[in-house]
Amino acid sequence: MHFKINLTLVSVLLIVLFFNIPFYKNWLNTNLLGPSFDIFTLSKQMDLEQRKVNRFGYSYAVYQDFVKKLKQAKVADPVILLPSDAYMKAGKVKDFLIVEPAIFYYFTGIKCVLYDSPNVEKANCSIVSDGNGKVLLRKIANKVELESIISDFKKYK
Amino acid sequence: MNITGLICILLAQYLCGYGMLRLLKVQLAAVPAFCMSMITGIAIISLVPCILQLLHIEIIAKNTAIGIGLTSAIFSIPIIVFFKKPQFGKISLPQLYELPFIIVFLLFVIISSFRCFYFPPTPRDVLAGAELLAEFTVREKTMLNSVFDIDLRSTNNHFKSPFLTSMQVIYKLFVCPFGQVWLTTIFVPFLIMLYTILKERLHGLVACFLLLLYLAIPDMFAYSYIMLYDYSNMLFFFTGYYFLMQHLIHKRNTDFALSVLLLGIATYIRVETLVLIGFAALMPAFIYYKEKVPIKTILIKGAILMGVSVFFYVLCMNIFIANIVPVSLDTTGQLNKNLGDISVFFSRISSINELIIFSEKGILVYGYFIYMFIILVLLDLVLIRKFNKEARMALYGIAVVYFGLAFLGYLLPLFDILNTTKRGLFKLIPLIIIYMANSGLVMKISDYLKNRENRVEEKGPLKQVVAAPVQKVKKK
Numbered sequence: 145m146h147f148k149i150n151l152t153l154v155s156v157l158l159i160v161l162f163f164n165i166p167f168y169k170n171w172l173n174t175n176l177l178g179p180s181f182d183i184f185t186l187s188k189q190m191d192l193e194q195r196k197v198n199r200f201g202y203s204y205a206v207y208q209d210f211v212k213k214l215k216q217a218k219v220a221d222p223v224i225l226l227p228s229d230a231y232m233k234a235g236k237v238k239d240f241l242i243v244e245p246a247i248f249y250y251f252t253g254i255k256c257v258l259y260d261s262p263n264v265e266k267a268n269c270s271i272v273s274d275g276n277g278k279v280l281l282r283k284i285a286n287k288v289e290l291e292s293i294i295s296d297f298k299k300y301k
Numbered sequence: 302m303n304i305t306g307l308i309c310i311l312l313a314q315y316l317c318g319y320g321m322l323r324l325l326k327v328q329l330a331a332v333p334a335f336c337m338s339m340i341t342g343i344a345i346i347s348l349v350p351c352i353l354q355l356l357h358i359e360i361i362a363k364n365t366a367i368g369i370g371l372t373s374a375i376f377s378i379p380i381i382v383f384f385k386k387p388q389f390g391k392i393s394l395p396q397l398y399e400l401p402f403i404i405v406f407l408l409f410v411i412i413s414s415f416r417c418f419y420f421p422p423t424p425r426d427v428l429a430g431a432e433l434l435a436e437f438t439v440r441e442k443t444m445l446n447s448v449f450d451i452d453l454r455s456t457n458n459h460f461k462s463p464f465l466t467s468m469q470v471i472y473k474l475f476v477c478p479f480g481q482v483w484l485t486t487i488f489v490p491f492l493i494m495l496y497t498i499l500k501e502r503l504h505g506l507v508a509c510f511l512l513l514l515y516l517a518i519p520d521m522f523a524y525s526y527i528m529l530y531d532y533s534n535m536l537f538f539f540t541g542y543y544f545l546m547q548h549l550i551h552k553r554n555t556d557f558a559l560s561v562l563l564l565g566i567a568t569y570i571r572v573e574t575l576v577l578i579g580f581a582a583l584m585p586a587f588i589y590y591k592e593k594v595p596i597k598t599i600l601i602k603g604a605i606l607m608g609v610s611v612f613f614y615v616l617c618m619n620i621f622i623a624n625i626v627p628v629s630l631d632t633t634g635q636l637n638k639n640l641g642d643i644s645v646f647f648s649r650i651s652s653i654n655e656l657i658i659f660s661e662k663g664i665l666v667y668g669y670f671i672y673m674f675i676i677l678v679l680l681d682l683v684l685i686r687k688f689n690k691e692a693r694m695a696l697y698g699i700a701v702v703y704f705g706l707a708f709l710g711y712l713l714p715l716f717d718i719l720n721t722t723k724r725g726l727f728k729l730i731p732l733i734i735i736y737m738a739n740s741g742l743v744m745k746i747s748d749y750l751k752n753r754e755n756r757v758e759e760k761g762p763l764k765q766v767v768a769a770p771v772q773k774v775k776k777k
Contacts, residue, residue, distance in 0.1 A: 148398055154506065155401040159405055167669065176409075192479075195421060199420050246433055246456050249448065250432065258455075
C-alpha cells in the first residue's frame with residue numbers, strides 16, 4: 145500500500161510538473177481554463193443566437209441586423225451584392241469581414257453575389273461603407289445604380 | 302438538448318457497431334468491444350440520410366428515425382444469431398495512483414464535450430460545406446437544396462465526403478440545433494480505447510502519463526470539439542492500422558476483417574486516405590512474404606485490403622457525391638501536371654519539417670509531443686538498440702503518414718501544408734503513442750514499476766504462508 149501511495153504522489157507530481165512547463169501552463173490557463181471559455185459563465189448564456197454571436201463575432205451580428213432590416217423593408221427575393229474586404233478597409237470599417245457567398249447564405253439564409261460574380265445583375269441590395277467606418281445596407285433601385293456600385297467596388301480589389 | 306433523442310441515437314450507434322463486430326466475429330474484451338462498437342456504429346448510421354436521399358425519400362425526423370431503426374434492426378441480427386452468453390470477468394478498477402490522471406482526463410472530457418455542445422460549428426471548411434448543406438437539408442428536407450443555387454465558386458467543400466453532413470443532419474434532427482455532439486460520442490470511446498491499449502502494455506502510471514501527452518496536444522484536443530473531417534479520419538485510420546498490426550502479430554483473421562472495414566471508413570471520410578492505405582498495405586505483404594505465406598494468399602489479402610477501401614472511395618465519390626451534389630467535379634485540374642519532377646516531393650518534405658514540425662507554429666499545434674518522440678527514438682537507438690515487432694510496425698505507420706502526406710502534396714498541389722497537411726499529420730499522433738508504449742526505454746520503466754508493485758504485493762501473503770503450521774510440516 146505504501147508503494148501505491150508513493151506512486152499516487154508521483155502521479156500528482158508528474159501532472160503538476162507537466163503543467164508547469166511554460167508552454168503547457170500557458171495553454172492550460174488561456175485555452176482550457178481561460179475566462180473566455182469558462183463553462184459556468186457560458187452556461188448562463190444559452191440563447192442560440194447569442195452563442196452564434198459569441199463564436200462568429202461582430203460581422204455575424206451585423207449580418208443578422210441586415211436580415212431584420214430586409215424583413216422590415218419587405219424586400220422580395222433579396223440578393224445582396226458583396227464588396228471586397230479591401231473596399232471595406234478603405235471605408236475605415238473595422239472588425240467587419242466580408243464572408244464568401246456560401247457562408248453568407250449559412251449566416252442569413254439570403255442569397256448574395258460577389259461584385260465579380262457572373263450573376264451580379266441579380267443583386268437588388270448592396271453592402272456599402274459610408275466612408276467613415278459605418279457599414280450600411282443599400283437598396284439598388286436600377287441597373288445604372290448597380291453598375292455604379294460595382295465600378296466603385298472594383299477600385300479596391 | 303433532446304436527451305431522449307441522444308440516448309436513442311447512441312443506442313442505435315452501439316447496436317449497429319456491435320452487430321458489425323459480431324458479424325465479423327471480432328473477439329474483444331467488454332470495454333474495447335463497447336468502444337469499437339460506438340466508433341464503428343457511427344459510420345453505419347451516417348449512411349442513413351444518404352440512402353434516404355438516393356431513394357428520393359424526404360429527409361425528415363420520421364423517415365430518418367425509421368431508417369436508423371431499420372439499420373439498427375438489421376445489424377441486431379448478427380447479435381442474435383451469434384449470441385453468446387456474456388461473460389462478466391473481474392472488473393479491474395483503476396489503481397489509486399491512476400486517479401489523479403483520471404481526474405485530469407475527466408476535466409479534458411468535460412471541457413471538450415461542453416464546447417462541442419455549446420459552440421456552433423466554426424471552421425470555414427464546414428460553414429461553406431458540410432454544415433451549410435446539413436442546415437439546409439434539415440430546412441428543405443432534401444440534400445439537393447437551395448445551397449446549390451448560390452455562387453459556390455469560392456469553395457469545393459460540397460464535394461467532400463457526406464459523412465459530416467449526414468451526422469449533422471441526424472444530430473440536428475434528433476439532438477440539438479448545432480449538431481456536432483456526435484464528435485464527443487467517438488472522442489470518448491477512442492480515449493478509453495487508447496487507455497485500454499496502453500494499459501495492456503504498460504504499468505498504469507506510465508499508461509496514464511502517455512495518455513496525458515496525447516490529450517495535451519493543443520490542436521488535436523481542439524479538433525475533439527471543432528468539427529472537421531480530420532479527427533474522425535485519424536480515428537478510423539489509426540484503429541484500422543492498429544487492428545492490422547494485431548492481425549500480423551496474433552494471426553487472427555477477424556482482426557484483419559475489422560482493420561479492412563475501419564480503413565475503408567477512413568477512406569470514406571477523406572478519400573485521399575486511399576493513397577496512405579496503399580502504402581500501408583506493403584507492410585502485411587512484406588511480413589507475409591517473410592513468413593513464407595503463399596503468394597496467392599498474399600495477393601488475395603492485399604486485394605481485400607485495397608478492394609474494400611476502393612469500394613468506400615467509389616461509394617463516396619461515384620455513388621453519394623455524384624447523386625447528391627448536382628454540380629460536376631473536375632479533378633483533372635487538381636492533379637500535378639508535371640509528375641516527372643519529383644523534386645516537388647522532396648520540397649514538400651522540407652516544407653512540412655520547416656513550417657509545421659520544427660517551427661514555432663509546430664509547437665503551437667503539437668506542443669512538444671513530436672520532439673519527445675524524436676528524443677525517445679534516439680534514446681532507444683543509443684541505449685536499448687532493440688525494437689519489438691509492434692514498435693517497428695508503428696514506426697512504419699508513422700513513415701506511411703509522413704511520406705504519404707508529402708506524396709499527396711506532390712500529387713495534388715491544392716493539398717496545402719498549413720491546413721490540410723497539418724491536420725493530416727494528426728494520424729501520426731496515436732501511432733506515436735503506440736510506439737511510445739513499445740519503446741524499450743518506456744517498457745523498462747514500466748517493467749520496473751510493475752516488478753516493484755508485484756514484489757510489494759507478494760510480500761504480504763508470503764509472510765502468512767511462512768507463518769502457517771502446514772508450511773512448517775512440509776518443511777520438515
